[in-house]
Amino acid sequence: MAVSCLGASLDDARAGLEHMAAVFGRVETIPMGGRDVSILLVKNPAGANEVLRTLTLEQGSIDLWLALNDKIADGRDVSWIWTPTSSSWPAACGA
Numbered sequence: 001m002a003v004s005c006l007g008a009s010l011d012d013a014r015a016g017l018e019h020m021a022a023v024f025g026r027v028e029t030i031p032m033g034g035r036d037v038s039i040l041l042v043k044n045p046a047g048a049n050e051v052l053r054t055l056t057l058e059q060g061s062i063d064l065w066l067a068l069n070d071k072i073a074d075g076r077d078v079s080w081i082w083t084p085t086s087s088s089w090p091a092a093c094g095a
Contacts, residue, residue, distance in 0.1 A: 045080050 026041040
């Protein structure tokens with residue numbers, strides 16, 4: 001077990017994990033204006049399809065806001081957003 005290799009006990013590892021604050025990841029829910037707002041990061045077609053599939057599992061209507069980044073760190077070509085996910089959009093939008 002990795003914990004043992006590092007010279008820590010399982011109890012030490014458990015205590016450390018229980019008190020750890022997670023850094024921002026691919027899925028976060030934060031309170032904003034009295035509502036919970038979920039932020040779902042998409043970086044490729046497979047991730048987009050998974051987020052859209054997840055949205056179809058929500059009960060009732062949802063407010064959806066999208067942002068598309070083409071800054072150099074993430075790549076300038078954002079054409080992938082259309083073709084691989086286009087068949088998922090109607091289901092995610094309730095159509």
